[in-house]
Amino acid sequence: MTNINPRDELHDAIDQIPVPTAAVNAAIDQGIAATPVKHKWRARLLVLAAAVLFGGAGLAAGTPIISQAVSNVAWLTAFYLSNGENDDFNTYHIDGVAKKLNKTITSHGITVKLVEAYYSGKTIGITGEITGLNTTDFDPNGEHELEMVTDDTPGKHLFHDMTNFQPIKHGYRFRQTYIVTSKTAPSSITLPFTIKQIGLTVGRWKANLKMSQPTPIVNIINGTTYDFGLKGITITPHSITKYAHGSELAFNIKTDHTRYEPDSTSIDFIKDSSGQQLITNASSFGSSDGRDYLSMTRMPKRGEKYLVRCNYFLKGHKRANTVTKKMVIWP
Structure with missing residues (x-):
């Protein structure tokens, strides 16, 4: 045997x-x-x-x-493009949206210093530095790497999106982003920031960060339902929220699952008459209340037509199809 x-x-x-x-x-x-x-x-x-x-x-x-x-x-x-020229961390640092922090937490000889943060729309970004590391903390396998374990439940209506690292002279710089999952991002919010492990060192680096932004303005849309000329796919705009920096479109996509693959229909661009893209690189694909949300660089104009492209998969097909239609997002 x-x-x-x-x-x-x-x-x-x-x-x-x-x-x-x-x-x-x-x-x-x-x-x-x-x-x-x-x-x-x-x-x-x-x-x-x-x-x-x-x-x-x-x-x-x-x-x-x-x-x-x-x-x-x-x-x-x-x-x-998460680390390209459209990186929100760099953009918000330059235009002053990001605010300076001076919060230092030390545990087990390792120091975490929070140096900058921004809160814009539904995205929170934090920049920090880690110093006091031993070689075993960032070089466990003979490679230049670092593991950082954060709290998986950062707070109500908050989702830890991603963490990036960059080596610096005496340690590492890290950048974390969190997504607000509530229907509308509040004007003020407290982020319970917690690191439970850095490299091989288990500790507790914790801070409550109070973030704020101007109160968002929600514009309810009595929108038209568009069908893209396809049977079984419709889109209905519901609201446009104006934030201090950019805006967000809330809408519904309905798909006939007998014709199309489920969870495979999406919008990948909304362009104005000059060909400028409105959707940002940070556009979300999820929804917390049965609706879909797209982050946009600016508010669309009322009564203006925009070119919208939809991607979809026919049932049983292996390649995606696209269809475009001009539509008035905000009547």
Whole structure:
């Protein structure tokens, strides 16, 4: 009788889980197409990393939340450009939206200094520095890397979106973003910031950060339902929220799941008459109240027509289709 290693058996089982490669590849292709020329090299390098992720992690790629994410071109474009010239951290630092912080927390000889933060629309960004690290904290495998474990439940209506690192002379600089998941971002909010582990050191670096922005203005839309000329796909705008920096469109997309793949329909651009894109690279793909939200660089004009492009997958098809339509977002 042959003995089977339980670990190998588990890996074999995971390898049998199907990965939606057609949907992933189609979304990646469109994400690259939407990327500015100067960033295409970055996009293609990241696609190689994505290929490793989706090719070797069937369990993760087969889950509904990942399938939804990879089917959304706006999300992929944001992923490609997260460290590019459209980085909100750099933009908000330059134009003064980001506010200086001087909060220092030390635990087990490691110091975390919070130096800057911004709160704009539904996004919170924090910049900090980590010093006092031992070599084993950032070089456990002979590679220049660092692990930082944060609290997975940062607060009500707050979602920890991502963390990026950058080596500095005496440690690391990190940037974290959080997404407000409530229907409308409040004018003031408290972020319970907590780090539970840095490298191999378990500790507690904690601070309550009070953030504020001008009160958003919500404009309810008695919008028209548009069908894109396709049977079974409609979009209905519901509201436009004006923030101090940018705006947000709330809308519903309804899809006939007998004709189209579920969770595969999305909007990847809204352009004005001059061809300028309104959707930002930080456009969200999720919804907390049954609606979808798109972050935009500015308020659309009332009565003006915009070119809107919709992506969709026909049932059983392996490639995405696109359709565009001119529509008045704000009648």
